[in-house]
Amino acid sequence: MKKHILTLPGDGVGPEIMTGAKAVLEKIAEDFNHEFTFEEGLIGGAAYDAAGTPLDDETLERAKNADAVLLGAVGGPKWDTIDKTLRPEQGLLKIRKELGLFANLRPIKVFDKLIPASPLKETIVGGTDILFVRELTGGLYFGRPSERRDGGNSVVDTLVYTKEEIERIVEYGFQAAKLRGGRLTSVDKANVLESSRMWREIVDAKSAEHPEVKVEHALVDSTAMKLITNPAHFDVVVTENLFGDILSDEASVITGSIGLLPSASLNGEGFGLYEPVHGSAPDIAGQNIVNPLAMILSAAMMLKYSFHLSEEAEAVEAAVDNALKDGIHTSDLDFEGGRKVGTEEMVEAVMSYIK
Numbered sequence: 001m002k003k004h005i006l007t008l009p010g011d012g013v014g015p016e017i018m019t020g021a022k023a024v025l026e027k028i029a030e031d032f033n034h035e036f037t038f039e040e041g042l043i044g045g046a047a048y049d050a051a052g053t054p055l056d057d058e059t060l061e062r063a064k065n066a067d068a069v070l071l072g073a074v075g076g077p078k079w080d081t082i083d084k085t086l087r088p089e090q091g092l093l094k095i096r097k098e099l100g101l102f103a104n105l106r107p108i109k110v111f112d113k114l115i116p117a118s119p120l121k122e123t124i125v126g127g128t129d130i131l132f133v134r135e136l137t138g139g140l141y142f143g144r145p146s147e148r149r150d151g152g153n154s155v156v157d158t159l160v161y162t163k164e165e166i167e168r169i170v171e172y173g174f175q176a177a178k179l180r181g182g183r184l185t186s187v188d189k190a191n192v193l194e195s196s197r198m199w200r201e202i203v204d205a206k207s208a209e210h211p212e213v214k215v216e217h218a219l220v221d222s223t224a225m226k227l228i229t230n231p232a233h234f235d236v237v238v239t240e241n242l243f244g245d246i247l248s249d250e251a252s253v254i255t256g257s258i259g260l261l262p263s264a265s266l267n268g269e270g271f272g273l274y275e276p277v278h279g280s281a282p283d284i285a286g287q288n289i290v291n292p293l294a295m296i297l298s299a300a301m302m303l304k305y306s307f308h309l310s311e312e313a314e315a316v317e318a319a320v321d322n323a324l325k326d327g328i329h330t331s332d333l334d335f336e337g338g339r340k341v342g343t344e345e346m347v348e349a350v351m352s353y354i355k
């Protein structure tokens, strides 16, 4: 199979983890007889430094013409004080919006070997297997106005959702639940927010169309608690943009490190952008210590969702599992015994377990 991939390493640890994911994909191409071609582009602070904008139209066009996009991460203190419209994060929001990537899938899977690496009790961590279905192109991150007012004495951010935007992500949640354990938790703040009350109505209407899925509504604040006290309770969690962003970072703690969590951002035509859940981790950039597994597992999601190469995706996931089973790990994981390695060695270990 021939596939063309646009890589957007971005900022901070982005380039280090992208190098690792590309190496793993090249190994997969070689072993399974595929031809993957790569083209690199700029996004975030790197793009701002080069051309004064966090995402230019040419890169966006290249993304649209690729078979899939792999993205590292954007942002960092260097760009925290520039014009807000040019911040690195705006490049990421723009590519999500322009490509219509409304469904952000964030699986929370616990590797058996890493159960002791979680700060939570083993009895709580065991059995965790959650899929977050996060709305990605609406809500507070995109609402306008978003500005200071009254000479800086007040401020406004805007939360807007259309019915269609809620319906399509909720439908995605139901479909995902059918393919998994048949349980869907819809997370909102319907005791306060009108947008959440509309969200609930839409979930209830969809629920009537999908009677085989067991639905529960849950408020975001108590969900934040329950994720830590009883993560095994959850199967698929569908929620809006901001809540999904926060809850998925929280859920990463269950697994032992945010450096393990991949994500897929998909549009209605099955096009996908794949990136780790974590950010650019400027505190550890350039030191060969970042955990590359979230990016590598994001590449595995690309193989599965964009290229329908399930066997190849499973080969990558199994290689990650086996490397961890042998105790090979980066320093973000609190691990008794085993062998602590740097980023490059971790990538090599994963590659050595493929096939």
Ligand SMILES: NC(=O)C1=CN([C@@H]2O[C@H](COP(=O)(O)OP(=O)(O)OC[C@H]3O[C@@H](n4cnc5c(N)ncnc54)[C@H](O)[C@@H]3O)[C@@H](O)[C@H]2O)C=CC1
Binding pocket: 072, 073, 074, 075, 076, 077, 089, 092, 258, 259, 260, 275, 276, 277, 278, 279, 280, 281, 282, 283, 284, 289, 290, 291, 292, 294, 332
């Ligand atoms: N998708 C993206 O590009 C995202 C970008 N950001 C941006 O990243 C920058 C840093 O944000 P933070 O809040 O610090 O979040 P972060 O996720 O970059 O880092 C949080 C903590 O986790 C650690 N960490 C993250 N990924 C790791 C990995 N793979 N291996 C080992 N340790 C890892 C970091 O060292 C840091 O201590 C900001 O500019 C933010 O806007 C934040 C989240 C998502």
Ligand SMILES: CC(C)CC(=O)C(=O)O
Binding pocket: 089, 092, 093, 245, 277
């Ligand atoms: C950097 C932001 C635009 C979003 C974020 O934190 C995320 O998608 O995880």
Ligand SMILES: [Mg+2]
Binding pocket: 245, 246, 249, 277
């Ligand atoms: Mg985030």
